[in-house]
Amino acid sequence: MNVIEGGVTAAAGFEAAGxxxxxxxxxxxxxxxxxxxxxxxxAGVFTGNVVKAAPVLWDxxxxxxxxxxxxxxxxxxxxxxCTGKQGYDCCRQTAKKAAEELxxxxxxxxxASTGVIGWQLPVNKxxxxxxxxVKEKAHTREAGQAAVEAMMTTDTKPKQAAxxxxxxxxxxxxxxxCKGSGMIHPNMCTMLGFIxxxxxxxxELLQEALREDVQDTFNMISVDGDTSTNDTLxxxxxxxxxxxxxxxxxxxxxxxxxxxxxxxxxxxxMMAGDGEGATALFETxxxxxxxxEEARILCxxxxxxxxxxxxxxxxDANVGRIMxxxxxxxxxxxxxxxxxxxxxxxxxxxxxxxxxxxxxDEEEATKILSAPEVRVIVDMHRGEAQAxxxxxxxxxxxxxxxxxYRS
Amino acid sequence: MNVIEGGVTAAAGFEAAGxxxxxxxxxxxxxxxxxxxxxxxxAGVFTGNVVKAAPVLWDxxxxxxxxxxxxxxxxxxxxxxCTGKQGYDCCRQTAKKAAEELxxxxxxxxxASTGVIGWQLPVNKxxxxxxxxVKEKAHTREAGQAAVEAMMTTDTKPKQAAxxxxxxxxxxxxxxxCKGSGMIHPNMCTMLGFIxxxxxxxxELLQEALREDVQDTFNMISVDGDTSTNDTLxxxxxxxxxxxxxxxxxxxxxxxxxxxxxxxxxxxxMMAGDGEGATALFETxxxxxxxxEEARILCxxxxxxxxxxxxxxxxDANVGRIMxxxxxxxxxxxxxxxxxxxxxxxxxxxxxxxxxxxxxDEEEATKILSAPEVRVIVDMHRGEAQAxxxxxxxxxxxxxxxxxYRS
Numbered sequence: 110m111n112v113i114e115g116g117v118t119a120a121a122g123f124e125a126a127g128x129x130x131x132x133x134x135x136x137x138x139x140x141x142x143x144x145x146x147x148x149x150x151x152a153g154v155f156t157g158n159v160v161k162a163a164p165v166l167w168d169x170x171x172x173x174x175x176x177x178x179x180x181x182x183x184x185x186x187x188x189x190x191c192t193g194k195q196g197y198d199c200c201r202q203t204a205k206k207a208a209e210e211l212x213x214x215x216x217x218x219x220x221a222s223t224g225v226i227g228w229q230l231p232v233n234k235x236x237x238x239x240x241x242x243v244k245e246k247a248h249t250r251e252a253g254q255a256a257v258e259a260m261m262t263t264d265t266k267p268k269q270a271a272x273x274x275x276x277x278x279x280x281x282x283x284x285x286x287c288k289g290s291g292m293i294h295p296n297m298c299t300m301l302g303f304i305x306x307x308x309x310x311x312x313e314l315l316q317e318a319l320r321e322d323v324q325d326t327f328n329m330i331s332v333d334g335d336t337s338t339n340d341t342l343x344x345x346x347x348x349x350x351x352x353x354x355x356x357x358x359x360x361x362x363x364x365x366x367x368x369x370x371x372x373x374x375x376x377x378x379m380m381a382g383d384g385e386g387a388t389a390l391f392e393t394x395x396x397x398x399x400x401x402e403e404a405r406i407l408c409x410x411x412x413x414x415x416x417x418x419x420x421x422x423x424x425d426a427n428v429g430r431i432m433x434x435x436x437x438x439x440x441x442x443x444x445x446x447x448x449x450x451x452x453x454x455x456x457x458x459x460x461x462x463x464x465x466x467x468x469x470d471e472e473e474a475t476k477i478l479s480a481p482e483v484r485v486i487v488d489m490h491r492g493e494a495q496a497x498x499x500x501x502x503x504x505x506x507x508x509x510x511x512x513x514y515r516s
Numbered sequence: 517m518n519v520i521e522g523g524v525t526a527a528a529g530f531e532a533a534g535x536x537x538x539x540x541x542x543x544x545x546x547x548x549x550x551x552x553x554x555x556x557x558x559a560g561v562f563t564g565n566v567v568k569a570a571p572v573l574w575d576x577x578x579x580x581x582x583x584x585x586x587x588x589x590x591x592x593x594x595x596x597x598c599t600g601k602q603g604y605d606c607c608r609q610t611a612k613k614a615a616e617e618l619x620x621x622x623x624x625x626x627x628a629s630t631g632v633i634g635w636q637l638p639v640n641k642x643x644x645x646x647x648x649x650v651k652e653k654a655h656t657r658e659a660g661q662a663a664v665e666a667m668m669t670t671d672t673k674p675k676q677a678a679x680x681x682x683x684x685x686x687x688x689x690x691x692x693x694c695k696g697s698g699m700i701h702p703n704m705c706t707m708l709g710f711i712x713x714x715x716x717x718x719x720e721l722l723q724e725a726l727r728e729d730v731q732d733t734f735n736m737i738s739v740d741g742d743t744s745t746n747d748t749l750x751x752x753x754x755x756x757x758x759x760x761x762x763x764x765x766x767x768x769x770x771x772x773x774x775x776x777x778x779x780x781x782x783x784x785x786m787m788a789g790d791g792e793g794a795t796a797l798f799e800t801x802x803x804x805x806x807x808x809e810e811a812r813i814l815c816x817x818x819x820x821x822x823x824x825x826x827x828x829x830x831x832d833a834n835v836g837r838i839m840x841x842x843x844x845x846x847x848x849x850x851x852x853x854x855x856x857x858x859x860x861x862x863x864x865x866x867x868x869x870x871x872x873x874x875x876x877d878e879e880e881a882t883k884i885l886s887a888p889e890v891r892v893i894v895d896m897h898r899g900e901a902q903a904x905x906x907x908x909x910x911x912x913x914x915x916x917x918x919x920x921y922r923s
Contacts, residue, residue: 160843226836429633
């Protein structure tokens, strides 16, 4: 597997664009298009929130019932959630306009929105945006960059990744982009994420690969514990790599799974590290848990705790808060068997042994916890399972951003 | 029911004290004593966290197996959690010292701690503190005030309440005090709370009344979603009011339940409103839910959401965040049936009808959300059940306090 530059336009046949449409933001790109020159198999996972945004309702239908998908239209600024029938009609009008401009069927167009909940989208601006997007779309790295930038809301960095693998003697590319910074606690998937590949694979296996992989990637991050109404992750596979279509779980499938996992994990970690107001990526890894599910629950509890997040911001190795967050996770364990370590890329230190503080050097611990990527390792001494979760610190800037988001 | 001044020393026969013991804080009271002149029936509820502080382990034993209790020794500054056998031995030594000084059995002494997790308590300072406490204890309002002040950590206000009721022709008093500001998301009870009454009542009914009542009071508040290792709520009943002992659920029991509920709810709301860094008490009331349990889950999800808490701090009526928090609570409902109102003591306004924003006046909404006590009313239109939960806003000061708690 080779990591390469770029994102959604890395794979053969995929074009993208990002333009200014003036939906809510001024003087910045706020609409994106993703397009494949040929029809794609599509798979998707969507928010577990019962309050689902209109585009989520639209896309679920397309992924489940359309023979194929070929384009995605995204806007930032307004979420098109809690917008009733008018909101759903707007999805249809957006798809209709894109279908006309791209000369593809309406039910091959996915839509996605992120931003303020409760406001209606200005349909005329969306339609004008679609016209511009179709004119500008291109199979270039720059076009991919424009698309990912146009999706950003409180994100401070565009998030994309791409890899190449070899399957059936052909070079297969998998690339992706995502946005997400606040209201991030995915349940089924992430905020908005789009993955493209020129692999030929059956729709069933594509869906299965995606559903399985989000459990260890996008579902293991949290910025604020709030599961959004708009969470959407879609993968499009257009088959242009020319490999014999993958229809069973063979070695080729495993290679693809590995590439997909790399993209998913990379994007998920980028999202956690760019959480609203974050100054650090905060990883918790639970090892030697009794079961995988237990490991997931425990490490997610630590990265979701307001008190551990504030502790990371303060560079303070407060063992008690970590033990406390493990303790209320809902797993029944013996605290006196737990060991804790804190770790940066340069250093590692044991801060808790058998559930009690070690005699660690506070200054050294503070140094470790001041790194831009900080890990807490939890050794449960109960079995062989492990899992990791990613979050960020809780900062003054998070409060700034969210005390007055809509203005 | 008459609301009266005071707290734990309001009921007949109860004495208290608060002194400087230099456990961790300097130049302030940090140890409290609560004492009854005669033996008490004791009931208690304790943290659901599997990482339980030593005093929680000690008190559970006393409440379950001792024939009676007669004193409580509390320290602030160090939690005595994650302290292993040494921590438990410290509880025993504290109880032994108090028993000697008060001339009561060791197993009639409860202990409680709050503060930093992981550090060992200085036993000699605790013992010296107990000596001072016993010398200073008194059945006065001032002594009760000293006891509640000495329990405070990041609390900005002492929290106490008392009421009088008439039972069996006798005046019965119920009073209480509590502390709690951070790591507040009680699961079985609150941070540290102590309730005293001169009522004569069977141990079984006392325990049942307490267990039932916390479900609608202390278990319905949250400051930061973190369930502490030390949560303890104990009620002591010494029978000095002289009523015939309550041994069944009759009208007298109901009167006591009402008084206990008043004390529990008052203290719980005081705790939520004095959450770390809070500028407002944030109440969410869910009405017309299908079941009581559903109502509890929904309103707790709203007061626990970082995004709604930041919204209250910003005085911003962001309907989408409230709908979102309801949506991920784990209750399956139709968003298009939900109505939302925001409310202060002076004003009330509908901000959402049938799951969509009303055409409300933003300026007026901001005015409502700028009050020191803010309510969101959620009408589910599903049935007859209702519940309320209490929290506070998420502020810069919360981050300040928790980025560097231990120094």
